[in-house]
Amino acid sequence: QVPLVESGGGVVQPGGSLRLSCAASGFTFRNYGMQWVRHAPGKGLEWVAIIWHDGSNQYYADSVRGRFTISRDNSKNTLYLQMDNLRAEDTAVYYCATVRGSSWSLWYFDVWGRGTPVTVSS
C-alpha cells in the first residue's frame, strides 16, 4: 500500500486551473502537516506550499502565492493544491509529502508520493 498517491495532473493552457489531490493511507493523516514540492524539467526541487495538520495555517513560495491554494480534508485523508492562473513555468511534476517536526525549525519531509505531472502549454 502506497502511503501517498497524487492525482489530478494534466495538460492545461496558460491562465487555466487545475486541482491536484494527494490521497493518504496507512497512517493518521490528521496528525501530520503536509506539503507540496515540484520538480520542473532540468531544474531542482522547488518547495511550493505547506499546511498545518489541522489546516489552521499555510505558507507559500513567492512564485505561487496568490495563485495556488493548499487545503486538506482530514475526513477524507486528502490534501489538495488548487492551481489558478497557471503559467508555463509551473510545468513540473508535483509531489506531496508528510511534514515531521514540532516547529518549522525542525521540519523535514519523510514520506513522499510518486508525483503527478502538470504541463502548462498552449
Add this chain to the structure above:
Amino acid sequence: QSVLTQPPSVSAAPGQKVTISCSGSSSNIGNNYLSWYRHLPGTAPKLLIYENNKRPSGIPDRFSGSKSDTSATLGITGLQTGDEADYYCGTWDNSLSAWVFGGGTKLTVL
C-alpha cells in the same frame, strides 16, 4: 538562484567517499535544522538525513550529515553505482518564511 548553495556536481569512484556541501546563512542553516534528500527524476524523493545528522530507519550508515554554523555537509562512503542521483539540502528560512532547497548536486559514480 537558490538561497542554499550546493556544488552542481560531484564524482568519485565506486567504493570511495564523497562529500556534498550546503552553504546558507543565519536566517536558514544557522538557526534551523537541515535535512538531505536524494532524487532520481521521475521518482519520489527520499529522505536521507534529518535534524542535521539523524538517519531515518532503513538508511544505511554509509550516509552521514553534519552542520557547522551556516554550512552543512552530506557524506557518502562506500560509493555504489546505485547512489547516482541528485542530492538536495533543505531547511526553513526565517527571513523568507518559506522552506528552501539547495540547487541540488548531481552525484556521478565513475
